[in-house]
Amino acid sequence: xxxxxxxxxxVDLFVEAxxxxxxxxxxxxxxxxxxxxxxxxxILEHLSVVKATSxxxxxxxLVGVASLGREASFIGTLGRDAFGETYAxxxxxxxxxxEPVHYGEDxxxxxxxxxxxxxxxxxxxxxxxxxxxxxxxxxxxLLEEPAPGIVYFEGYVLDSAxxxxxxxxxxxxxxxxxxxAFSLSDRNLVERRKAEIYQMLHSGGVGLVxxxxxxxxxxxxxxxxxxxxxxxxxxxPQGAVTLGAEGxxxxxGSERVEVRAFSTEVVDTTGAGDLFAAGYLAAVESGAxxxxxxxxxxxxxxxxxxxxxxRPAVRLAELAGGLLG
Numbered sequence: 001x002x003x004x005x006x007x008x009x010x011v012d013l014f015v016e017a018x019x020x021x022x023x024x025x026x027x028x029x030x031x032x033x034x035x036x037x038x039x040x041x042x043i044l045e046h047l048s049v050v051k052a053t054s055x056x057x058x059x060x061x062l063v064g065v066a067s068l069g070r071e072a073s074f075i076g077t078l079g080r081d082a083f084g085e086t087y088a089x090x091x092x093x094x095x096x097x098x099e100p101v102h103y104g105e106d107x108x109x110x111x112x113x114x115x116x117x118x119x120x121x122x123x124x125x126x127x128x129x130x131x132x133x134x135x136x137x138x139x140x141x142l143l144e145e146p147a148p149g150i151v152y153f154e155g156y157v158l159d160s161a162x163x164x165x166x167x168x169x170x171x172x173x174x175x176x177x178x179x180x181a182f183s184l185s186d187r188n189l190v191e192r193r194k195a196e197i198y199q200m201l202h203s204g205g206v207g208l209v210x211x212x213x214x215x216x217x218x219x220x221x222x223x224x225x226x227x228x229x230x231x232x233x234x235x236x237p238q239g240a241v242t243l244g245a246e247g248x249x250x251x252x253g254s255e256r257v258e259v260r261a262f263s264t265e266v267v268d269t270t271g272a273g274d275l276f277a278a279g280y281l282a283a284v285e286s287g288a289x290x291x292x293x294x295x296x297x298x299x300x301x302x303x304x305x306x307x308x309x310x311r312p313a314v315r316l317a318e319l320a321g322g323l324l325g
Contacts, residue, residue, distance in 0.1 A: 001149035002071040003281050006139055007058025008132035008156050009076035010111040011083045014308055015047040017116050022124055032125040032186045040114045040128050051308050054090035057154040057185055060271050060310045064278025064300055066095035067316040073097040075138045079131035083110035102138035104131025121266040136162030143169060148177030150285055155185030158193045171205030184211030190218045201235040209239035210277050216241045225249050242276050250294035259294035262302035271310025275300040286324050296323040
């Protein structure tokens with residue numbers, strides 16, 4: 001069975017800056033904000049790009065899934081430009097299926113994100129969605145194709161017109177052999193879309209939920225991760241809340257398992273949550289137990305934060321050992 005990821009197709013442009021740069025832009029470290037392309041261009045006038053890669057939260061997760069040797073497919077939209085051509089080629093090279101390729105309206109550019117990495121590896125993202133907001137049209141295929149496996153939605157797609165409606169139609173019409181997974185993605189997103197997310201999870205159609213402690217507490221109103229997990233479990237039967245350097249708390253029904261983080265030098269935290277999701281979902285899809293799913297998530301997260309960029313630098317299947325059975 002495949003893991004199908006649905007999300008915004010974004011090219012990541014990594015730059016380095018100190019905290020005073022974020023202060024000057026009135027940005028909260030570690031968050032994601034939506035901007036116009038003119039603002040990203042203005043920032044790049046002052047900072048040099050360290051690395052440029054194809055990105056986007058769900059796509060990063062799928063690259064991790066493929067690196068673990070599991071079947072991965074992506075649903076998103078591109079612009080008809082050089083960034084779009086490179087993006088499609090990058091996914092293919094990583095072993096992620098992206099066919100058919102969906103495109104946005106004429107003249108729309110492929111989405112891009114300036115990732116500002118500050119000392120300590122923290123990342124703050126300024127995203128211009130561009131053509132990626134057309135993802136709702138690409139999602140329609142999921143209503144017609146009874147593909148088994150896990151369909152994984154990044155929360156960011158809620159910022160695309162029509163995406164919430166398509167997701168709700170899917171949740172109202174479950175297909176045998178298909179599980180829906182949802183990522184909270186970003187605390188700011190949860191804050192502005194709290195009602196929609198809560199209603200979606202409350203519908204009963206979501207089988208897996210992932211997020212970090214801040215996102216989970218924002219959604220549930222809980223004061224700590226353990227309380228947030230208890231409240232999430234009332235909405236979704238299985239999931240995980242990541243705790244940064246402390247690891248993760250994974251659950252299934254009334255069962256809770258605390259998993260420790262793997263020790264590594266932190267270079268860039270971009271993609272930590274995405275790669276945790278890759279390991280966690282691949283383990284769940286393979287039938288691994290609760291602890292193994294959390295451990296594989298933490299292992300994949302540790303690998304990606306040890307270098308620049310949001311995708312693995314090594315073959316994750318070789319690191320996983322017996323965690324995937």
